[in-house]
Amino acid sequence: MVLADFKEMAVEARLKVVPYSRCKYMELSSQVAACFNMSWQPEFQGKIKLAARPIFKVSNDAFESINAPLPKTPDGQCILPPGTVVGITRDYEYSAQVMALQTSGGVFENSLSDLTSLQKLAARRFQAAVIMSNDLEVRNRKAQQSGTEDTVRFAFNCGLVNSTIGFSLSHPDGLRALDIYDEGYRRIEANGVLERLRRRWFPE
Structure with a gap:
């Protein structure tokens, strides 16, 4: 879904699979622009901003x-x-x-x-x-x-x-990526892409 979101905005996103603890550390230390799946914690204040909508x-x-x-x-x-x-x-x-x-x-x-x-x-x-x-x-x-x-x-x-993608407030691409992601989510939800992805992942 994250890849489809950015693709809708004509932006190529690259995913790297790592243990969650490393993902969070890399974001808090500004090594990456974003990490998922994250849920809000007080320690994120001023460091990480979550996407507007949960995954x-x-x-x-x-x-x-x-x-x-x-x-x-x-x-x-x-x-x-x-x-x-x-x-x-x-x-x-x-x-x-x-x-x-x-x-x-x-x-x-x-x-x-x-x-x-x-x-x-x-x-x-x-x-x-x-x-x-x-x-x-x-x-x-x-x-x-x-x-x-x-x-x-x-x-x-x-x-x-709620669990979603969090964006680094100190990484140079963090806030820009957040704006792109939130708009991409709105679009794939409106055009039916999000619903089709969910049906494909979890057919009834």
Whole structure:
């Protein structure tokens, strides 16, 4: 979608696939003009500006071991007992509900990816793992990808955040690229290109 957005504006964009933590570091240090997928955090103030429209919404989901289920509230709130070891992915931006787990005594342990967190959860190295899924994929997709779908499962939701592309305010091309991207998004949404891309990626 990002490439189609810039193409609509007759601009060639080059993508480089790197771990998200490196992507964010490169943008904060002005090595690249933009990085995705990002969700707003206070640390971005004055450094990164997000695109006007989200690419998708990200669900912050707590997963549990099937053989060691988590205690749950009757109304499914995002609450865990103090001392619960929770796997998260390093440098991801999480919802306020997830961060409240740490404030209330949860012990956060970093993994390199959501897939690694699920594998550690399956191995009982974590008691819970917070996994990101978006509104264009099934919630259990990463469990399938990590080979843990028979040992872990969704427990409860810990909120939604918007995820999009962020542009560096200090990179010489950052603000110009942001203006181009926002206008390109408006155009591909209006002319049907965005909807066709979504149908192609995620056919019903």
